[in-house]
Amino acid sequence: MPEKHVVFVTGDHEYGGEETMPPLAAELERNYDLKTTVLKSYPDQNAEENIPGLEALDTADLAIFFLRWRRLPEDQVKHIEDCMKRGTALMGFRTTSHSFKYPDDHPLVHWNAWAAEAFGAPPGWGNGHTHYGHDSSTDVSIMDEGKDHPVMTGVDGPFHCRSWVYHVTPMSPPADATPLLLGHPVNPRTEDAEDNPVAWVWQNQHGGRVFFTTLGHPEDFKEEPVVRLVVNAIHWCLDLPVPDPWKGMFKMDAPYQGMRK
Numbered sequence: 665m666p667e668k669h670v671v672f673v674t675g676d677h678e679y680g681g682e683e684t685m686p687p688l689a690a691e692l693e694r695n696y697d698l699k700t701t702v703l704k705s706y707p708d709q710n711a712e713e714n715i716p717g718l719e720a721l722d723t724a725d726l727a728i729f730f731l732r733w734r735r736l737p738e739d740q741v742k743h744i745e746d747c748m749k750r751g752t753a754l755m756g757f758r759t760t761s762h763s764f765k766y767p768d769d770h771p772l773v774h775w776n777a778w779a780a781e782a783f784g785a786p787p788g789w790g791n792g793h794t795h796y797g798h799d800s801s802t803d804v805s806i807m808d809e810g811k812d813h814p815v816m817t818g819v820d821g822p823f824h825c826r827s828w829v830y831h832v833t834p835m836s837p838p839a840d841a842t843p844l845l846l847g848h849p850v851n852p853r854t855e856d857a858e859d860n861p862v863a864w865v866w867q868n869q870h871g872g873r874v875f876f877t878t879l880g881h882p883e884d885f886k887e888e889p890v891v892r893l894v895v896n897a898i899h900w901c902l903d904l905p906v907p908d909p910w911k912g913m914f915k916m917d918a919p920y921q922g923m924r925k
Contacts, residue, residue, distance in 0.1 A: 667699045668902050673731065673744075675705030675715055676759050679880050681730025682709050683918035688885075692898065695911040705734070712765075713822060718743040724752055726901045730880065732759035735766055748782050751871035753901035756782070758880030761830065762789040768888070782874040784838040784866045793832060795892075797853030798922075800828035802879075804862060804889075810844035815865055815875065815896045817906045819889045821845070825882035828852075829860050841866035844871040845893075847878070863893065865900070873901045885916040 672689055674681040681713075682704045689700035701720045705711045712735050721727055721743045721782040737745075748754065756779065764775040765788075777787035786793035798896040837843055847862035863877040875897035884890045891913055896906040 667697070668725045668904070669699045669701070669723055670726045670728060670898065670902075671720045672700065672702040672728045673718070673721070674703065674729075675709050675713060675734060676730050676732035677709055678732065678922065679730070679758060680882050680918045680921060681880070681891055682755060684880075684882055684885055684916060685728070685730055687914060687916050687918075688894065691895075691911075691914045696895070696899075696907065698898075698902075707807075713737065715740060721747040721752075726753040726755060728755040728757075729760045729763065730757040731763035733765035734763060735770075735772075736764070738772060739809075739816070741772060745780075748868075748872065749870050751867065753873040753903075754782055754868070755874070755901055756785065756876045758830070759772075759828065760876075761785040761793065761832070761836075761878065765789075780835075782868060783874050784836055784841050784864065784868065786832050786835040787877055791832070791837065795830050796829050796849045796857045797828055797851075798808055800852045800857075801826050801850045802829050802862065803848040803850055805846050805848070807843045807846050807861070810842045810865070813844060813865060814906050815893065815900050816844060817896055817908050818910060819893050819896070821889060823887055823889045824850075825862075825879055825881065825887060825890065827862075827879045827881040829857070829862065830878040831839075831858065832860050833858070834879065837861055837864035838866060845877075865897070873903070875901055882916070882918040882920050885918075888913055889909060
């Protein structure tokens with residue numbers, strides 16, 4: 665069987681995706697026989713207009729995004745568009761729901777809503793897509809709709825995550841998606857905080873398998889159910905059997921540094 669190629673695209677200001685994704689990529693190569701490429705905003709996570717190497721998406725079997733408010737040039741965005749429209753499997757973490765933030769008069773402003781087309785995530789930030797505060801966290805439970813899905817193999821719940829709940833309903837997940845996990849806000853900043861799905865699987869209009877989660881705080885990756893979920897989802901997106909038994913936890917020491925821009 666030809667080696668599967670997983671391409672990570674990172675640059676998110678806040679959650680250190682450029683620091684959490686490389687250990688995940690290394691684990692995929694070390695224990696799961698997958699080829700990986702990790703791309704980062706240049707020269708650092710605050711550089712919103714340049715992610716070198718996006719041509720790697722041209723050979724991706726799975727593209728994993730951890731982005732926030734980028735303004736990439738048209739030639740770079742074209743690689744992302746072509747990847748999606750080929751029906752490539754896609755996976756997104758947290759702020760990828762608002763990957764792009766072009767000004768209203770920019771010719772690529774429609775990319776601000778890209779996450780809806782690609783992942784079934786809300787179409788950008790605002791208009792009801794918000795969160796319940798940095799002092800909040802999340803109690804996560806397994807949803808009945810997804811408890812028997814292959815991605816949930818060996819994922820035990822309930823469990824607790826440091827990520828604060830993103831409010832995504834009723835915009836997301838799509839009606840034809842399968843919700844996997846539900847997040848209950850702990851110590852939210854508003855009294856009207858609601859439980860929201862925090863992970864789902866889907867097939868987008870281009871035929872690509874999709875896994876999306878609004879989790880992604882660095883401390884989340886220290887929780888065994890989260891790591892098992894992610895490893896399973898990568899295999900499912902690639903149309904490979906989920907590892908059972910899996911290879912276990914791996915070292916993830918990336919700190920949360922807060923908003924760095």
